[in-house]
Amino acid sequence: MTINLTMALVLAVLYAVGFYLLMQRSLMRILLGIVILGHGSNLLLQTAGGPPARAPMLTSARPEEMADPLPQAMALTAIVITFALTTFLLALAYRSWTLLGHDEVRDDVEDRRIQRLERRLAESEEDAAEELEKEATQ
Incomplete structure (x- = not known):
């Protein structure tokens, strides 16, 4: 086709x-x-x-038609x-x-609040990972 x-x-x-x-x-x-x-x-x-x-309809035409x-x-x-x-x-x-x-x-106010909270959480996790790297190198 x-x-x-x-x-x-x-x-x-x-x-x-x-x-x-x-x-x-x-x-x-x-x-x-x-x-x-x-x-x-x-x-x-x-x-x-x-x-x-x-x-x-079965009796009116062939199947291919x-x-x-x-x-x-x-x-x-x-x-x-x-x-x-x-x-x-x-x-x-x-x-x-x-x-x-x-x-x-x-925009949903609650959705914006959750996005800000997630951004802060991700930044704090990055800061914690940097501090662990500094402690491991010392």
Whole structure:
């Protein structure tokens, strides 16, 4: 099976734009990134399914003429998952907008505190290792 170059480029652009938007701090951009990634996944599944063929009924066509129903079923599942994630992110964005007045994702204060604590711990371990080296050389 060969893939069409145009479809490969469209898939690459969809995934690149989706991941770029997913890395932003605005919840609406994250939402758009999820939607675009969902569309890219659906297009990938349909492209991987191959060209259109006959319905997979045992008495209507030979097995080599039948379409594979698995990519179509997986695409329907991906559509449902994308829809559920989209509604969840819309609810988060709405809640953030009503409470804070913006949809910007802020840094977690506790996460920053833990990072500072780990940095201090690593520095103290380096200092202790240097002192042990000095004592060993004396």
